[in-house]
Amino acid sequence: MAKTRNPVDVSMDVQVQDMLGKAREQGVETAFDRADQMSPRCPFGSAGVCCRLCLEGPCRIQPNGKGPQRGVCGANADTIVARNFMNSLIQGTAAHAEHAREVALALLHTAEGKAPYHIKDVGKLYRIAEGLNLSVEGKSVNEVAKDVALKALEDFQRPEGTMNWVSFRGQEKSVAKWQSLGLAPVNSHLEIAKAVTRGAMGSDADPINLLLGGINLGIVDGYGGLHLSTDLQDVLFGTPQAVKANYSLGVLDENKINIAVHGHIPLLSEKVVEWARKLDDQAKAAGTEGINIVGVCCSGNELLMRQGVSIASSFSSQELVIVSGALEAMVVDIQCIMPGIQQVAECYHTEIITTLGHVKIAGATHVDFEPEHADEAAKEIVEKAIKNYANRDHQNVSIPKDTVEAYAGFSAEQITDVLSKLNEEKPLQPLIDALKNGTIRGIAAMVGCTNPREKQDVGNVTVAKELMKKDVLVLTTGCTAHSLAKNGLMNPDGVKECGEGVKSVLKLLGEQAGLPSLPPALHMGSCVDNSRPADLLKALADELDIAISDIPVVGSCPETHNPKALSIGTYFISHGVDVHVGVDPQVSGSSLVTHTLTGNRGDEEVTTDRLFGGKLIYEPDPVLAAEKLIERIDMKRKLLGLSTVEEATT
Numbered sequence: 335m336a337k338t339r340n341p342v343d344v345s346m347d348v349q350v351q352d353m354l355g356k357a358r359e360q361g362v363e364t365a366f367d368r369a370d371q372m373s374p375r376c377p378f379g380s381a382g383v384c385c386r387l388c389l390e391g392p393c394r395i396q397p398n399g400k401g402p403q404r405g406v407c408g409a410n411a412d413t414i415v416a417r418n419f420m421n422s423l424i425q426g427t428a429a430h431a432e433h434a435r436e437v438a439l440a441l442l443h444t445a446e447g448k449a450p451y452h453i454k455d456v457g458k459l460y461r462i463a464e465g466l467n468l469s470v471e472g473k474s475v476n477e478v479a480k481d482v483a484l485k486a487l488e489d490f491q492r493p494e495g496t497m498n499w500v501s502f503r504g505q506e507k508s509v510a511k512w513q514s515l516g517l518a519p520v521n522s523h524l525e526i527a528k529a530v531t532r533g534a535m536g537s538d539a540d541p542i543n544l545l546l547g548g549i550n551l552g553i554v555d556g557y558g559g560l561h562l563s564t565d566l567q568d569v570l571f572g573t574p575q576a577v578k579a580n581y582s583l584g585v586l587d588e589n590k591i592n593i594a595v596h597g598h599i600p601l602l603s604e605k606v607v608e609w610a611r612k613l614d615d616q617a618k619a620a621g622t623e624g625i626n627i628v629g630v631c632c633s634g635n636e637l638l639m640r641q642g643v644s645i646a647s648s649f650s651s652q653e654l655v656i657v658s659g660a661l662e663a664m665v666v667d668i669q670c671i672m673p674g675i676q677q678v679a680e681c682y683h684t685e686i687i688t689t690l691g692h693v694k695i696a697g698a699t700h701v702d703f704e705p706e707h708a709d710e711a712a713k714e715i716v717e718k719a720i721k722n723y724a725n726r727d728h729q730n731v732s733i734p735k736d737t738v739e740a741y742a743g744f745s746a747e748q749i750t751d752v753l754s755k756l757n758e759e760k761p762l763q764p765l766i767d768a769l770k771n772g773t774i775r776g777i778a779a780m781v782g783c784t785n786p787r788e789k790q791d792v793g794n795v796t797v798a799k800e801l802m803k804k805d806v807l808v809l810t811t812g813c814t815a816h817s818l819a820k821n822g823l824m825n826p827d828g829v830k831e832c833g834e835g836v837k838s839v840l841k842l843l844g845e846q847a848g849l850p851s852l853p854p855a856l857h858m859g860s861c862v863d864n865s866r867p868a869d870l871l872k873a874l875a876d877e878l879d880i881a882i883s884d885i886p887v888v889g890s891c892p893e894t895h896n897p898k899a900l901s902i903g904t905y906f907i908s909h910g911v912d913v914h915v916g917v918d919p920q921v922s923g924s925s926l927v928t929h930t931l932t933g934n935r936g937d938e939e940v941t942t943d944r945l946f947g948g949k950l951i952y953e954p955d956p957v958l959a960a961e962k963l964i965e966r967i968d969m970k971r972k973l974l975g976l977s978t979v980e981e982a983t984t
Contacts, residue, residue, distance in 0.1 A: 883910020
């Protein structure tokens with residue numbers, strides 16, 4: 335029987351430990367318990383050598399080479415592992431592409447007057463139109479918005495050529511490389527369908543070709559998912575600016591009706607916030623002090639960046655928001671939503687409300703959400719939460735007292751605006767100078783997840799701190815940002831964790847922003863907002879007239895859990911950025927696949943490092959991971975002819 339971990343071994347967050355203890359005392363099972371029950375892991379699945387793509391199987395290849403080495407069809411470990419890896423990328427890419435498509439449709443319906451949204455950032459709308467070579471002269475804002483939306487929707491249906499957003503947002507040097515390799519995507523739906531086809535039984539059996547197909551999916555994820563979503567969401571809801579909010583389970587309010595918004599697409603969550611404000615008096619009439627909206631996962635990040643809404647939980651501890659006993663409703667849309675939240679909610683009074691017809695949970699309430707009827711749906715959801723307050727068991731409410739203050743909203747535009755106060759004509763120059771002289775050793779994008787199998791927050795926080803003290807500038811998104819915020823790394827006081835070089839830069843920029851310092855981790859948003867650090871890297875590379883792959887920059891997702899993290903990582907690898915994951919990416923069953931991704935094959939063989947300049951780094955030990963990332967940063971500094979930090983100080 336699997337051993338159940340002590341709460342102190344589950345998370346470094348004391349509030350999570352306490353709430354998990356409460357859940358166990360009350361016989362409520364959570365993801366942490368289920369993770370323990372699933373130990374030990376299946377060695378075949380963990381190595382990626384289990385294939386169940388057809389009814390000849392399932393087939394399992396013996397990783398030690400002693401048993402069967404081919405499936406019934408003849409596929410060997412290399413093909414099976416490469417195919418399984420690509421199937422993970424399909425899941426991640428499809429989720430982000432569908433997110434982007436829904437936002438594009440919402441913008442179209444808004445422009446046509448069919449949806450109750452308003453264009454908040456007209457300036458960005460016009461900059462996007464210009465980047466897409468659209469004429470704006472003599473057109474109204476809504477006419478321009480319609481043209482942009484239709485261009486976006488072309489990226490899901492065009493029959494040939496290159497996706498509009500690849501041409502618009504991609505760096506020329508990267509795009510030329512992809513085109514030379516036949517990897518430049520035509521449209522999102524085509525490339526996803528093609529990947530499904532090539533991974534089907536009896537189709538693509540060349541592991542290298544399958545891995546290149548995975549790179550194609552990473553590019554689709556980046557431009558058909560991340561960039562497209564972020565751009566259009568900024569147009570509809572505004573481009574984030576620096577904002578202050580709070581993190582931790584303590585953001586719940588015992589005296590208010592608590593509604594958690596969970597998922598990823600802000601079309602719904604923005605409306606829930608709007609209607610919570612409109613119905614505040616109704617909530618007070620129910621005997622409360624009003625309505626408190628809290629965020630979970632990336633819906634929380636979206637609301638934090640634009641509305642200053644506080645964040646209750648990241649992925650792995652989402653059920654514990656319910657265990658507090660103070661949550662009237664958890665409203666969900668898509669991605670990273672555990673089906674287990676319904677099982678937990680049945681032990682309390684919380685109502686789980688699903689909102690998309692293609693994403694439901696058995697036993698949950700469903701309120702159908704369409705952009706055209708967003709107001710009606712949001713009003714119904716908030717009214718359900720108000721009504722449900724009467725069912726709260728006040729004797730069973732447990733809300734931690736403390737919260738952590740954090741700053742977020744660091745879009746590429748906000749960072750550039752702060753830098754422009756030092757150099758108005760060339761705002762990126764101060765950052766470039768700091769990179770050149772070694773004051774900033776490099777840049778790291780700390781992105782992604784928390785994972786119930788891992789000790790929550792430890793990997794994320796440790797890697798970040800190790801990089802910070804070695805003068806690496808840290809950008810962060812997704813649930814990793816939650817880990818860093820709770821541990822003081824998104825607060826100006828956290829600058830004490832940094833080396834003297836980065837500390838001096840953050841304090842200088844903080845002065846320009848009216849703060850004692852910028853926080854050591856700059857929160858750039860949700861999972862799809864990984865386009866923001868990519869935008870910053872492209873701007874730096876273009877200013878220096880080099881490829882993105884030449885910049886001393888790395889990516890890291892220490893507590894990976896979702897296929898989306900792999901597809902985002904593959905997007906960055908396609909630009910030549912080294913990407914670290916701290917959880918087994920399930921490719922170890924094939925030395926060919928492992929070495930192709932990690933760059934250790936023979937001199938004449940294909941690796942992602944040789945093709946693109948970046949590779950996958952799998953290292954579960956966060957301290958060792960940070961050391962490996964520093965090595966890659968220093969290697970790229972040397973290739974650019976820049977001194978390492980040690981050389982600069984001697």
